[in-house]
Amino acid sequence: MPLTPDLERIAARAAEVAPAWAATEPKQRAQALVAIADALMTASESLVVLGMEETGLAEARLNGELKRTAVQLRLFADEVVDGRYLDVRIDEADPDFALGVRPDVRRYRIPVGPVLNFAASNFPFAFSVAGGDTAAALAAGCPVIVKAHPGHPRLSVETARVIADALVDAGAPDGVIQLISGQQAGVDMLKDPRIKAGSFTGSIRVGRMLADIAAARPTPIPFYGELGSVNPAFATRAGLAASADAIVEGFITSVAQSAGQLCTKPGFLFVPSGNQLSEPIATATDAIAEHRLLNAGTTVGYRDRRDAILGTPGVTVIAEGDVRVDDEGNGWATPTIVSLPTSVLREHQESLLDEAFGPLSIVVEYDDESELAPLAAELFEGNLTGTVHAARGENTPELRELVEWMSQSTGRVLFGGWPTGVTVTPAMQHGGPWPATTNDSSTSVGTAAIGRFLRPVAYQGAPQDLLPAPLRDDNPWCVPQQRNLAGKSQSWGTRAVR
């Protein structure tokens, strides 16, 4: 089916501006990213007001999220100027090469072309129009088409306008960022051959549908979807003994913030049996004010999951909380915390294990730490995060086994602390094995995300004047070049046996 005239114009525009945006010099592209950050902060007041109206998220949270979004753009600006992300490798021509004369070969990474980014509902800034995937794709040199989330349509339009204006003012071609709306428009655009990569943050159901579409295209494209995660947390017996109060406080804060509508909300907290946590958890939970839910779909989904969990035999309610719909149709919730022994979790996996997107978490009581890693391996699929609360200096075989399971099954392993509030830094990994993501070889937060939107190309035997700037000997962009000298290949393998 052909695109509608509007979508056709947008796809054509993205393809048309791709070469010019890809060819921008690092400083110019970096300055454009900084200009976007500045423009977002300048417009912050009106953007945050719109966000509050459309999402029900709190002012402080949205201000923090917008600042994070701007800092993220500045971080990518530095990454672009730094140039390590290009992974420049230069093999000198080598007449003495072990396999016969080696030509001069130079390799770097180029932008893939237009990217389609499906915005999330729960981060109207940081995972939406101006979010991480947009920042990474723009930094890589790719035009971006954002499919707006229907949960914040006006904010999406306004954010796109701020970005587009800032880009044009910074000298970028008009059309480096464009916005589309509607589920069918997103699907149709994802099938268009001019789109070279897709990114997404949302549910397993929708993410899988889109990933399947991307894979089934006549020309398949990479699709980076962040889907569902229950983020199990584990307190050892010694860890709980040392810090019960802090664990309870941190746990409830992490579950309750933004009404638990965070992909990294801890959905399970494993604690030793015989603990005295019910009362402090109930007390801490009761102190949490009611919070609006993002939209009608979220409210229905959360109520259904909560009902299923509360209706499961063997579940004990620690803090019942509530979920209600007001006269204007907005959902509101206070946190619900339940507890159960491992046997109940094992017996009722079908009702207990799926993500509850909202302020609900399950406290699981175990008898012995040696159960934890095997139980986790048995029950959990891939997750964005895994958290352990151990005592200072604790280093038992059971703890090491649990940490090993977390490293194999999640994208981020936390010691102490809580998985919500993902920091934006070079070393951050926000991803994880299916169904946490559709592709666990990359991240959607942190500078490494730029690699999603690059592919390598090599030049062999090229004259200097026909090489792209990063591959030239005079290195006009001053990027790191990994040079592999001639005459070394006869000794390959000797580092291993030295």
Place this chain on the structure above:
Amino acid sequence: MPLTPDLERIAARAAEVAPAWAATEPKQRAQALVAIADALMTASESLVVLGMEETGLAEARLNGELKRTAVQLRLFADEVVDGRYLDVRIDEADPDFALGVRPDVRRYRIPVGPVLNFAASNFPFAFSVAGGDTAAALAAGCPVIVKAHPGHPRLSVETARVIADALVDAGAPDGVIQLISGQQAGVDMLKDPRIKAGSFTGSIRVGRMLADIAAARPTPIPFYGELGSVNPAFATRAGLAASADAIVEGFITSVAQSAGQLCTKPGFLFVPSGNQLSEPIATATDAIAEHRLLNAGTTVGYRDRRDAILGTPGVTVIAEGDVRVDDEGNGWATPTIVSLPTSVLREHQESLLDEAFGPLSIVVEYDDESELAPLAAELFEGNLTGTVHAARGENTPELRELVEWMSQSTGRVLFGGWPTGVTVTPAMQHGGPWPATTNDSSTSVGTAAIGRFLRPVAYQGAPQDLLPAPLRDDNPWCVPQQRNLAGKSQSWGTRAVR
């Protein structure tokens, strides 16, 4: 459908040994790779004899290919010890971080787990049991199951035995490499949840089928398929004038070697009209001895493609060549070279554009260099390579436009030389946009291939004694660690505007 008992045992074994192989220290893993290289060279005589029998490839070619395979393993051994591939990033804890207190975050890349590698027919060493994907996966720390190519079954078994023995002798757990046979076994194994990545070298038809299976699994996995490529080469008018003899000689050598059964064989050579190449091309082609084809399937496929091309209206035969089947059922061929104007190529795309896997190439005569880039963009999908033969110092807008098209549509852009004989070096890129590969974000030749079999994981707030070795401050493996210091985030973005 459950696996057969044999396949079940193999999958279970791969999963069982994965943690131990992943945990090998760099030197030990590197020594095991060198041990494989040594063992292959020690067994070279018998392996090459087997290869000659089963594939019809020449002794010199197979000796060269085996040496290349051993050198590749040694290169990966050094890569493992070097440790840059781990991409270690350490963010120091930062109380002054721009978005609030930043925890200590450390990220590196870990092996994905068992890899299923589908061997190719045309490189019984370099893209088969001991080939590039096996070397990269073993280097990454992943156990490998190779699905043998039916074209060289005994060589596959013997090579696997040599590798397995060398690995065990080097202290690796038994089962780090295993072999399976049969199409259905390959498909069934690809669907097994214990397999974490797939790789393949072969036809578009089979590669697409396998890629679709990998994407449709309940838990999708990355699938790195190298499929089809026609590798267009272009001689400018000045380039041809300067080096006609060398171009003809290099072209025919590249088309004819290994009976053209190479994924990088130049399938098209664009030359200016009015050239005098027919006679020298015919003379050079006539001097090529008949060469056996790999197997019955290759013979049938090549004969069909050759018939279709020879039967296309407007095609002029420069060197007719031959393809025949001997009494033992082996196919034999001498090169076929045809020529045609661009108009014929445009008019009969359906019969002319598909890869002819064998010693056939099409000389396309153009009138003006300004035609080349637009024509290439119109006709060709993704390719592994693009080649240009220009005169020394030539740098016209038409040439730059052609180079730009090549960089966008291929994985390797060659200036002079020919795409066959891919050198194994850190900067090599062997890949390219669909249908050259199913995934153009990586390479199947060169050290960067190790990235196919790794995924990132971050540790947040971890005590030193629970960190993996590459992330520890004392850095016992001496790997490069990119440290991001505290106190810098307030100035992010300022590099762009300095």
